[in-house]
Amino acid sequence: MNATQHQIDTKRYAKCIEVSKRIRWDIDRDVIRGRKFDFSKKFLPDGISQVDRLDFLKPDERRLLSQVQGRTYANIFGLVERYIGAKILEVSREHWLGDQVALEALVRFTDEELKHQELFRRIEAMVAEGMPAGYSFMPKPNDVAGAVLSKCTWAVLGLTLHIELFTQAHYRQSIEPDRDLSELWKDVFLFHWKEESQHAILDEMEWQRENAKLDAGQRDRAVTDLIELVAAVDGILQLQAAADTDYFLRICGRSFGKAEVEKLRNTMLKAYRWQYIGSGVQDERFQKILGGMITDAQMQRIGAALGPILA
Numbered sequence: 001m002n003a004t005q006h007q008i009d010t011k012r013y014a015k016c017i018e019v020s021k022r023i024r025w026d027i028d029r030d031v032i033r034g035r036k037f038d039f040s041k042k043f044l045p046d047g048i049s050q051v052d053r054l055d056f057l058k059p060d061e062r063r064l065l066s067q068v069q070g071r072t073y074a075n076i077f078g079l080v081e082r083y084i085g086a087k088i089l090e091v092s093r094e095h096w097l098g099d100q101v102a103l104e105a106l107v108r109f110t111d112e113e114l115k116h117q118e119l120f121r122r123i124e125a126m127v128a129e130g131m132p133a134g135y136s137f138m139p140k141p142n143d144v145a146g147a148v149l150s151k152c153t154w155a156v157l158g159l160t161l162h163i164e165l166f167t168q169a170h171y172r173q174s175i176e177p178d179r180d181l182s183e184l185w186k187d188v189f190l191f192h193w194k195e196e197s198q199h200a201i202l203d204e205m206e207w208q209r210e211n212a213k214l215d216a217g218q219r220d221r222a223v224t225d226l227i228e229l230v231a232a233v234d235g236i237l238q239l240q241a242a243a244d245t246d247y248f249l250r251i252c253g254r255s256f257g258k259a260e261v262e263k264l265r266n267t268m269l270k271a272y273r274w275q276y277i278g279s280g281v282q283d284e285r286f287q288k289i290l291g292g293m294i295t296d297a298q299m300q301r302i303g304a305a306l307g308p309i310l311a
């Protein structure tokens, strides 16, 4: 099947527009509402921060670590949304003179990611006010976007769908049910989740459309690109997990033994790999969509690449 033969599901795009219009929110009016972050509460829940595995930390130290991770969590979204917005604008070109409903859905998607980036910049500034100096977010949005966008569209859309899906899984499974989180922090991800739900559907449709254009050889090279993208994400996570551990060790107010520091470093990296890689690739919907596009041998190739990262 080539691009022109691929059927565009106008109704599904229309449904995304309808929901997007209905749930549309404003950063100040709906999300922040003049509030500040409550630093007496956790940010990232234990289910994704894994700080409950660090039994040598006192409760207030675990809370601090969840705030460090929660700060990075917001920054990671602001980071990836730079490349996502650019990519979605790029793929929208194929609907410019075609299905105007699909085009509108992708324009809204891009507009929402621009708003999310602004939201996460605001969040970083507000969190910075309430935490000691010295935090650094290592990756630069345009550097990462440049590297990601150098890969083929199939791989970039696959990575993007995986991100949109883990965003939803984290919110539903861990953030929403946790009663001990900063209310503002929780609301940020409630509102973000609401818009991401449509993004995942649009990503899926654009990924399927792109997939229909590729022949077997192109798809095999696209799988290689996807594997390289995941490896690049892992490189970022290694850097940031180390930076966040160093920051925590500087600000937590006491020193730890060598074995404890080691456990802290390992747990941080493990948590980040789960947050940004494992929870997405193991998502049932992602597995089903990816599995429907590639061969068993290609699936095994991806599994082998993920093995050491998710061990």
Ligand SMILES: [Fe+2]
Residues within 6 Å of the ligand: 077, 081, 112, 113, 116, 192, 196
């Ligand atoms: Fe977003």
Ligand SMILES: [Fe+2]
Residues within 6 Å of the ligand: 084, 113, 164, 195, 196, 199
């Ligand atoms: Fe999104």
